Amino acid sequence: MKANSKEEKACAPNDPEHRRRLAPPVEESAIEMAARIFRAMGDPSRLRTLAMLAQGEACVTEIAAATKEELSTISQRLRVLRAENLLMRRRQGKHVLYSLADQHVAGLIFNALAHATEQRQAKTKG
Amino acid sequence: MKANSKEEKACAPNDPEHRRRLAPPVEESAIEMAARIFRAMGDPSRLRTLAMLAQGEACVTEIAAATKEELSTISQRLRVLRAENLLMRRRQGKHVLYSLADQHVAGLIFNALAHATEQRQAKTKG
DNA sequence: CTTTCACTTGAACAACTATTCAACTGAATC
DNA sequence: GATTCAGTTGAATAGTTGTTCAAGTGAAAG
Numbered sequence: 001m002k003a004n005s006k007e008e009k010a011c012a013p014n015d016p017e018h019r020r021r022l023a024p025p026v027e028e029s030a031i032e033m034a035a036r037i038f039r040a041m042g043d044p045s046r047l048r049t050l051a052m053l054a055q056g057e058a059c060v061t062e063i064a065a066a067t068k069e070e071l072s073t074i075s076q077r078l079r080v081l082r083a084e085n086l087l088m089r090r091r092q093g094k095h096v097l098y099s100l101a102d103q104h105v106a107g108l109i110f111n112a113l114a115h116a117t118e119q120r121q122a123k124t125k126g
Numbered sequence: 127m128k129a130n131s132k133e134e135k136a137c138a139p140n141d142p143e144h145r146r147r148l149a150p151p152v153e154e155s156a157i158e159m160a161a162r163i164f165r166a167m168g169d170p171s172r173l174r175t176l177a178m179l180a181q182g183e184a185c186v187t188e189i190a191a192a193t194k195e196e197l198s199t200i201s202q203r204l205r206v207l208r209a210e211n212l213l214m215r216r217r218q219g220k221h222v223l224y225s226l227a228d229q230h231v232a233g234l235i236f237n238a239l240a241h242a243t244e245q246r247q248a249k250t251k252g
Numbered sequence: 253c254t255t256t257c258a259c260t261t262g263a264a265c266a267a268c269t270a271t272t273c274a275a276c277t278g279a280a281t282c
Numbered sequence: 283g284a285t286t287c288a289g290t291t292g293a294a295t296a297g298t299t300g301t302t303c304a305a306g307t308g309a310a311a312g
Binding site: 039043045069070072073076077080091093094 | 299300301302303304309310311
């Protein structure tokens, strides 16, 4: 019997109705910018740096000292984050102080950590 | 004069106070999981897929048809997202239907798109 | 104006990743 | 139970990315 339309409704790639539903829901350029933001945040070292800066501003030397890494490593890392407008930067004397760009960034970090923690607990429970 | 302590307060890598403030604010494993989530979302094709699924569930063929890509490409893409627990999956007849794992995921997408849009407008204005 | 300090940047190399083809699996139909 | 359909997976390849070294910049101190 081919009259069973229940299945067809759920998944019918050629149905115009489905085409419409799956049509690009957001502008392509917005997707690309958001993806760049996620990619920038998607490295443990960079995310750790962001989490640090969520505690307050810090200069490059401080961050390097805290993680015991090369100064240039930190600087390159911050450059990637800065390229996606995730950071603010101000000079104070000889130092350059970095901080999160805005609450959106803090929100993203918090949300992902929450999701990660939930998944972690879900796995532990079974 | 070395009595100018204004600058020292703002950035003093060897000050224990600063060390404490920059100490790992979240567990290392949580950072790593969150980074993996961001990395999974940090690819335009994958983020587009997630944005699609935010509109409702869809099967692999539907997604492939919508983006005019290979079935295996979509499948591999979904595999990456699934590995980070970003997706739910259920079988219906011959089809496998995918959807977002939870509201956290939708929230992350929405938040990043909002940030991206804001940055976009900020650039346009000046 | 020269030197120093804090940081930035270009280049290079190693490590990782996205896509595709081809082969495979497993549920549904014949 | 053989076949078909929808999706998955392993392997290969091309492209991307993170770290570091070495050289460069620019503000402040001498």
